[in-house]
Amino acid sequence: xxxxxxxxxxxxxxxxxxxxxxxxxxxxxxxxxxxxxxxxxxxxxxxxxxxxxxxxxxxxxxxxxxxxxxxxxxxxxxxxxxxxxxxxxxxxxxxxxxxxxxxxxxxxxxxxxxxxxxxxxxxxxxxxxxxxxxxxxxxxxxxxxxxxxxxxxxxxxxxxxxxxxxxxxxxxxxxxxxxxxxxxxxxxxxxxxxxxxxxxxxxxxxxxxxxxxxxxxxxxxxxxxxxxxxxxxxxxxxxxxxxxxxxxxxxxxxxxxxxxxxxxxxxxxxxxxxxxxxxxxxxxxxxxxxxxxxxxxxxxxxxxxxxxxxxxxxxxxxxxxxxxxxxxxxxxxxxxxxxxxxxxxxxxxxxxxxxxxxx
Amino acid sequence: xxxxxxxxxxxxxxxxxxxxxxxxxxxxxxxxxxxxxxxxxxxxxxxxxxxxxxxxxxxxxxxxxxxxxxxxxxxxxxxxxxxxxxxxxxxxxxxxxxxxxxxxxxxxxxxxxxxxxxxxxxxxxxxxxxxxxxxxxxxxxxxxxxxxxxxxxxxxxxxxxxxxxxxxxxxxxxxxxxxxxxxxxxxxxxxxxxxxxxxxxxxxxxxxxxxxxxxxxxxxxxxxxxxxxxxxxxxxxxxxxxxxxxxxxxxxxxxxxxxxxxxxxxxxxxxxxxxxxxxxxxxxxxxxxxxxxxxxxxxxxxxxxxxxxxxxxxxxxxxxxxxxxxxxxxxxxxxxxxxxxxxxxxxxxxxxxxxxxxx
Numbered sequence: 001x002x003x004x005x006x007x008x009x010x011x012x013x014x015x016x017x018x019x020x021x022x023x024x025x026x027x028x029x030x031x032x033x034x035x036x037x038x039x040x041x042x043x044x045x046x047x048x049x050x051x052x053x054x055x056x057x058x059x060x061x062x063x064x065x066x067x068x069x070x071x072x073x074x075x076x077x078x079x080x081x082x083x084x085x086x087x088x089x090x091x092x093x094x095x096x097x098x099x100x101x102x103x104x105x106x107x108x109x110x111x112x113x114x115x116x117x118x119x120x121x122x123x124x125x126x127x128x129x130x131x132x133x134x135x136x137x138x139x140x141x142x143x144x145x146x147x148x149x150x151x152x153x154x155x156x157x158x159x160x161x162x163x164x165x166x167x168x169x170x171x172x173x174x175x176x177x178x179x180x181x182x183x184x185x186x187x188x189x190x191x192x193x194x195x196x197x198x199x200x201x202x203x204x205x206x207x208x209x210x211x212x213x214x215x216x217x218x219x220x221x222x223x224x225x226x227x228x229x230x231x232x233x234x235x236x237x238x239x240x241x242x243x244x245x246x247x248x249x250x251x252x253x254x255x256x257x258x259x260x261x262x263x264x265x266x267x268x269x270x271x272x273x274x275x276x277x278x279x280x281x282x283x284x285x286x287x288x289x290x291x292x293x294x295x296x297x298x299x300x301x302x303x304x305x306x307x308x309x310x311x312x313x314x315x316x317x318x319x320x321x322x323x324x325x326x327x328x329x330x331x332x333x334x335x336x337x338x339x340x341x342x343x344x345x346x347x348x349x350x351x352x353x354x355x356x357x358x359x
Numbered sequence: 360x361x362x363x364x365x366x367x368x369x370x371x372x373x374x375x376x377x378x379x380x381x382x383x384x385x386x387x388x389x390x391x392x393x394x395x396x397x398x399x400x401x402x403x404x405x406x407x408x409x410x411x412x413x414x415x416x417x418x419x420x421x422x423x424x425x426x427x428x429x430x431x432x433x434x435x436x437x438x439x440x441x442x443x444x445x446x447x448x449x450x451x452x453x454x455x456x457x458x459x460x461x462x463x464x465x466x467x468x469x470x471x472x473x474x475x476x477x478x479x480x481x482x483x484x485x486x487x488x489x490x491x492x493x494x495x496x497x498x499x500x501x502x503x504x505x506x507x508x509x510x511x512x513x514x515x516x517x518x519x520x521x522x523x524x525x526x527x528x529x530x531x532x533x534x535x536x537x538x539x540x541x542x543x544x545x546x547x548x549x550x551x552x553x554x555x556x557x558x559x560x561x562x563x564x565x566x567x568x569x570x571x572x573x574x575x576x577x578x579x580x581x582x583x584x585x586x587x588x589x590x591x592x593x594x595x596x597x598x599x600x601x602x603x604x605x606x607x608x609x610x611x612x613x614x615x616x617x618x619x620x621x622x623x624x625x626x627x628x629x630x631x632x633x634x635x636x637x638x639x640x641x642x643x644x645x646x647x648x649x650x651x652x653x654x655x656x657x658x659x660x661x662x663x664x665x666x667x668x669x670x671x672x673x674x675x676x677x678x679x680x681x682x683x684x685x686x687x688x689x690x691x692x693x694x695x696x697x698x699x700x701x702x703x704x705x706x707x708x709x710x711x712x713x714x715x716x717x718x
Contacts, residue, residue, distance in 0.1 A: 009687065011684070012683065012696055013698075026392075029412075030389055030393075033389070033411060033412045033698065034694065034696065035686070035694065036686075036697070036698050038411060038698070039411075051414075052392060052397060052398075052414045053388075053389065053392045053413075053414075055410075055412075286648065289645065289693050289714055303687055304688065304690050305690065306689075306690045307690055311670055311671050325370070328368065328371065329663065331663050332648070332665075332666045333648070334649065335393065335394065336393050337371055337394055337395025338395070339372075339395050355648055357670070
């Protein structure tokens with residue numbers, strides 16, 4: 001139990017601490033401000049883009065216990081914008097202030113084996129998977145799962161980083177070397193028709209709500225666009241939402257979660273979960289009364305969750321690298337620029353959303 | 360001509376200076392951030408609520424020429440959130456950096472006589488009005504205009520402040536004393552059916568766009584609620600938009616303007632204009648693809664104006680004083696809390712907007 005009272009609803013004017021100062025922290029800060037909250041960003045890197053719209057920023061290492069304690073003393077609740085936040089930092093904060101979502105969500109989402117064991121354990125389908133600790137495990141696993149397959153590091157993967165695809169068992173030595181001979185998971189290839197995701201939220205009172213599932217298109221492992229609604233039958237959309245709710249309840253979760261799913265001929269397969277606001281939920285900013293960022297802030301502050309129904313259909317497109325400069329000419333889209341310094345190739349610099357009347 | 364090139368389009372990452380750190384500056388800052396701009400607030404008062412979401416804040420007096428010059432050196436364009444910004448401060452900035460909207464808009468809107476002369480001069484209807492410099496003027500004007508009438512200070516009025524109503528000519532001495540025996544204007548009472556407002560914008564290239572007119576309800580001189588669409592015939596709504604465009608063009612205006620209008624049996628009468636984003640345009644945040652705040656930022660940065668069409672009907676309601684705490688229970692409205700310190704009675708602390716499908 002945290003030192004500060006974990007059960008009370010945080011009133012207007014409370015102070016939210018966010019670990020991580022990227023675009024998700026930035027958009028969380030804006031939503032928190034809309035609810036009258038003050039925001040402090042904790043970020044080791046210089047000039048985090050979230051700091052431009054936050055009340056305060058602490059620039060310190062996640063290993064700096066003193067800085068973490070000072071940060072905790074200035075805030076009423078802590079959250080994070082990325083699942084790879086160091087567990088040690090969360091433990092330091094957690095002794096002093098509520099951290100939401102909690103430790104269990106981080107443990108599950110930081111390790112692909114623990115995540116898949118958790119999902120299987122609550123009866124959800126995942127890709128076939130085998131834990132790989134050495135090269136012998138990999139060749140044995142390829143014998144069981146077959147090729148094509150995907151080798152992923154157990155930890156710290158994102159946006160297609162930390163993974164490589166094997167078309168054939170012959171590629172095992174190269175793949176093992178590519179990933180750095182590190183604890184990994186071999187996943188069987190799922191022959192999916194489409195990729196969808198559900199952005200759902202769970203409040204401190206256990207209330208669960210979800211935004212309508214969106215359909216995702218990836219390029220080179222990076223989300224390119226999300227279309228709402230996904231072109232799936234209503235029954236399948238409902239299944240996706242129920243499945244997300246099962247995950248939230250099993251984790252006794254507080255906040256917003258992103259659940260990536262494959263649609264296959266035999267039903268939904270969970271690809272991965274992200275214990276945070278999610279890129280595929282950015283469309284909610286412009287097509288819903290209350291968006292994923294505000295829903296997250298509401299949840300972690302103990303407020304009732306808001307009405308996330310959508311008033312419009314939408315297509316959200318990411319702007320990578322220098323693509324961001326195109327927004328200066330756009331007049332028919334809602335544009336969101338992240339204020340990052342250098343438009344490196346592939347870097348998420350912004351996104352834009354086009355609306356159309358709800359179909 | 361300003362020292363910095365006034366004609367170029369400001370790219371992503373440019374720096375916008377805002378005179379005034381209240382809720383309008385705050386919501387401008389959020390919109391500017393969404394376009395990838397950095398924002399610096401200039402505000403004499405301590406802890407301006409806009410600073411919570413801005414990159415930087417200068418706390419200094421509008422008479423502090425050194426602070427104004429330093430501020431100008433750090434920004435690419437300046438704007439303001441209130442029409443009563445001291446002209447001297449704007450002159451200091453204007454020598455160093457573009458200030459948008461320009462000086463003419465401020466001169467017109469800071470003085471009710473100049474404003475009404477300007478409006479009459481471009482053929483628009485206003486309430487009958489007479490300039491009052493001494494008590495003799497007032498009694499003479501009451502003889503011409505009759506009662507009921509409204510006595511308003513020429514300068515520095517807002518939210519019903521600086522004005523008093525005369526039901527009868529006998530009330531002239533008390534009214535003259537109430538306003539502080541200061542240069543004023545006596546306005547004839549307009550028998551209006553409803554009050555509407557148009558929020559319009561003009562770009563650096565002369566392009567004019569307008570949001571759909573909203574219908575306003577005031578209480579005690581303070582805006583209580585705005586309903587969109589206003590319950591007026593389409594032709595009248597078009598007249599209102601054209602009239603706003605005439606004002607913008609006549610002022611060679613750059614930015615967003617709020618035009619308050621009375622609907623009367625004989626047509627539209629201009630109540631007043633505000634050379635800034637306007638409370639009655641807050642509904643655009645939640646019911647339009649691009650809102651009044653972003654439209655203003657687009658205009659002053661030389662970007663093409665965005666699509667401000669509305670996807671939903673809306674009712675925006677102001678939260679005054681302690682009413683703001685009600686948002687902690689609201690789940691079916693988009694809430695906007697301003698982060699101000701003390702919830703004094705009548706103080707604008709936030710607003711909320713409810714949407715309904717476009718009728």
